[in-house]
Amino acid sequence: MLLMRTKSFLPVLFVFLFLLTGASAQSGRSVQKDDDTEKVFTEEIKLNVLAFDNDGKFASGVTKEDLVISENNVLHQASSIRRIPANVLIVMDTGGEMRRVKNINQTRNAAKGIVSALKPGDSIAVMQYHDRAEIIAEWTTDKAAVLNILDKKTNFGKRSTFVNALNLAADFLQKNPLDNKHLVLISDGTDSAATQAEKDSALRKLLSTDINVHVISYTRMETIDIEPRAKGVSKTPPPPAMPAEIASTLPNGVRDIATAPKIGPTINLDREMLKKLRERKQDLQQSEKSLFALAENTNGEFVLPETIEEMLGKSALVARIIDSSYVVTYVPKRALSEAASAEERNIVVSSKRPGLQIEARRKLIVNGGNQ
Secondary structure (H helix, E strand, O other): OEEEEOOOOOOOOOOOOOOOOOOOOOOOEEEEEEOOEEEEEEOOEEEEEEOEOOOOOEOOOOOHHHEEEEEOOEEEOOOEEEOOOOEEEEEEEOOOOOOOOOOHHHHHHHHHHHHHHOOOOOEEEEEEEOOOEEEEEEEEOOHHHHHHHHHHOOOOOOOOOHHHHHHHHHHHHHOOOOOOEEEEEEEOOOOOOOOHHHHHHHHHHHHOOOOEEEEEEOHHHHHHHHHHHHOOEEOOOOOOOOOHHHHOOOOHHHHHHHHOOOOOOEEOOOHHHHHHHHHHHHHHHHHHHHHHHHHHHOOOEEEEOOOHHHHHHHHHHHHHHHOOEEEEEEOOOOOHHHOOOOEEEEEEEEEOOOOOEOEEEEEEEEOHHHO
């Protein structure tokens, strides 16, 4: 099983960026005069900071003076730091025409593991997507209610609307003035109809928000399963040549041959099916890269299990990462409203206090005056 923190295997700091428009000065402040009233607009970026001590335990008592923030290699000082509960949207992939490993019970149990491990006071919402994307649990701090909904309202569909789910998730998380926002994807990242360009657009949309994205990926398990079948070889026993009730009427020798178990792999000569399997394999491989990049660029956790047991075992880790955050703000020295369209800013946060382990990197896509 591969467990990938985005930049380091050491305890990592996760960054979430909240963008406010209207500022134009290098200081991040602009002044507007209306008659005798002077209004000052301050533009801030908000970051969720995960901090650990040398033993890998959550570090309490972190102050803004402990942090160094670099935006495109320009140093910034934190304006404030505080601890607040998390807002966590769990997105469950519950569809797909060619799925083999992915199933409703596995996905449901992984979601339950996250919910159960989150701290009291965290707000949780749940989305599922198959033939359509839908919110099945609105924001609540009632874990028992969420677990009940996971049991009663989740179901599988034939298709996978991954792009629609990403767009709905981004809109859902952004529609309210929430801080400390997390999106947890339990998914293989494939889509039944969307083009790669549409996928890329939905993924980049998340880079222009303050949402931290964590991924528990099915891609490796599905790829392991499809690998031999895409080559035309399968270890799955073929269906019986004839029904058992007919085989039982045959003479002894013939009956023994007809009912003997098949030994070794079977060969698939269906060219159309082989083509679909190879396309599915390529789609899974591309999705794995895209999901990893999404987690990396939003400073999220990327979990890539190779077995069902490993997937369930790591769901609580994602919850622990989510619940180890401080919310930090700083004022950018070059206002976001001055940025060019789709400008990229690279933000790094580190510690200047001995014994405090902090590391973070995030790619932020800024839309400038169009935000």
